[in-house]
Amino acid sequence: MLLEVRDLRVEFRARDGVAHAVNGVTCQVDAGETLAVLGESGSGKSVTAQTVMGILDTPPGRITGGEILFRGQDLLKLKEDERRRIRGAEMAMIFQDALSALNPVLTVGDQLGEMFVVHLGTSRKDARARAVELMDRVRIPAAAQRVRDYPHQFSGGMRQRIMIAMALALEPALVIADEPTTALDVTVQAQVMDLLAELQREYRMGLVLITHDLGVVADVADRIAVMYAGRIVESAPVHDLYKAPAHPYTRGLLDSIPRLDLKGRELYAIKGLPPSLTRIPPGCAFHPRCPMARDVCRTDPPPLYEVDEQRGSACHFWRECLDG
Numbered sequence: 634m635l636l637e638v639r640d641l642r643v644e645f646r647a648r649d650g651v652a653h654a655v656n657g658v659t660c661q662v663d664a665g666e667t668l669a670v671l672g673e674s675g676s677g678k679s680v681t682a683q684t685v686m687g688i689l690d691t692p693p694g695r696i697t698g699g700e701i702l703f704r705g706q707d708l709l710k711l712k713e714d715e716r717r718r719i720r721g722a723e724m725a726m727i728f729q730d731a732l733s734a735l736n737p738v739l740t741v742g743d744q745l746g747e748m749f750v751v752h753l754g755t756s757r758k759d760a761r762a763r764a765v766e767l768m769d770r771v772r773i774p775a776a777a778q779r780v781r782d783y784p785h786q787f788s789g790g791m792r793q794r795i796m797i798a799m800a801l802a803l804e805p806a807l808v809i810a811d812e813p814t815t816a817l818d819v820t821v822q823a824q825v826m827d828l829l830a831e832l833q834r835e836y837r838m839g840l841v842l843i844t845h846d847l848g849v850v851a852d853v854a855d856r857i858a859v860m861y862a863g864r865i866v867e868s869a870p871v872h873d874l875y876k877a878p879a880h881p882y883t884r885g886l887l888d889s890i891p892r893l894d895l896k897g898r899e900l901y902a903i904k905g906l907p908p909s910l911t912r913i914p915p916g917c918a919f920h921p922r923c924p925m926a927r928d929v930c931r932t933d934p935p936p937l938y939e940v941d942e943q944r945g946s947a948c949h950f951w952r953e954c955l956d957g
């Protein structure tokens with residue numbers, strides 16, 4: 634297994650108490666696999682990603698438990714210089730906002746080349762050639778000229794391609810993309826997503842694709858992990874999950890997607906709001922919003938039940954949910 638996260642916990646001290654942003658996340662990513670992580674705003678997707686990458690600011694964040702096994706080694710036990718080497722060379726991150734992730738005062742060629750100079754000791758001249766190759770690879774037109782341009786001289790879509798090129802420069806085994814297309818126009822979104830999916834296949838990397846758009850992931854992901862209030866509440870192969878969700882929250886998300894064949898019908902939306910992370914409800918965190926909730930749900934937190942060897946659900950009544 635490439636990445637195995639076990640019962641990860643991260644908190645923030647907030648004005649009204651402690652915010653449990655990551656509240657026992659357990660998930661796995663295999664080499665060559667794309668895992669989509671889906672969840673409403675504030676469910677802990679980015680904090681989980683930052684913790685895995687080792688870029689969480691501590692303070693204000695505090696890792697209070699769990700393990701992050703990367704190729705069997707617990708990253709939380711490594712020294713900072715070892716983590717820094719792994720980051721970039723073996724795992725890399727793609728952010729939503731390329732403009733703030735790239736350095737505004739360096740040309741994109743220098744930034745891309747720097748990866749090779751720092752990590753591989755490549756000469757400046759060779760690094761420049763590698764940068765042009767990479768820009769070609771992510772289909773930036775006239776790469777040989779544009780390598781001298783600064784980030785602000787590119788369109789949003791082209792900048793996102795440059796960030797993808799930076800992440801893939803050293804051919805890492807794992808890439809985490811945190812809403813990589815959210816800031817782009819719809820047509821450009823599709824192009825960038827297609828490119829990412831193509832490169833994922835070509836490099837056979839493990840890809841974690843964070844999104845709040847269930848529509849985007851159906852074509853590119855192998856598996857989906859659904860997050861709610863800092864936990865993964867369902868994880869399943871894409872097609873199984875679409876066919877029959879094993880968690881009422883997943884069912885609510887699926888029923889919220891506009892469908893052409895139901896045009897004119899009122900869209901089902903999950904009632905209520907996600908809980909405050911300083912006051913996560915006892916028992917199942919979803920119970921105040923769950924149409925299937927019963928007494929036991931208000932007192933007993935559901936473990937991540939094994940539905941089958943590929944699937945997990947944190948719902949006491951996953952069987953009923955599966956049966957529809």
Ligand SMILES: Nc1ncnc2c1ncn2[C@@H]1O[C@H](COP(=O)(O)OP(=O)(O)OP(=O)(O)O)[C@@H](O)[C@H]1O
Nearest residue numbers: 645652654673674675676677678679680681693910
């Ligand atoms: N720097 C911080 N200081 C204090 N609390 C934070 C900080 N970063 C995150 N949090 C807390 O962690 C929660 C989860 O944040 P996170 O960014 O992981 O959500 P997300 O699922 O990525 O949401 P979105 O879809 O909006 O990106 C936040 O609601 C907030 O309570």
Ligand code: SF4
Nearest residue numbers: 917920923930948949
């Ligand atoms: S455990 Fe209960 S409240 Fe939670 S999702 Fe399942 S049925 Fe709903």
Ligand SMILES: [Mg+2]
Nearest residue numbers: 678679680811
């Ligand atoms: Mg986020």
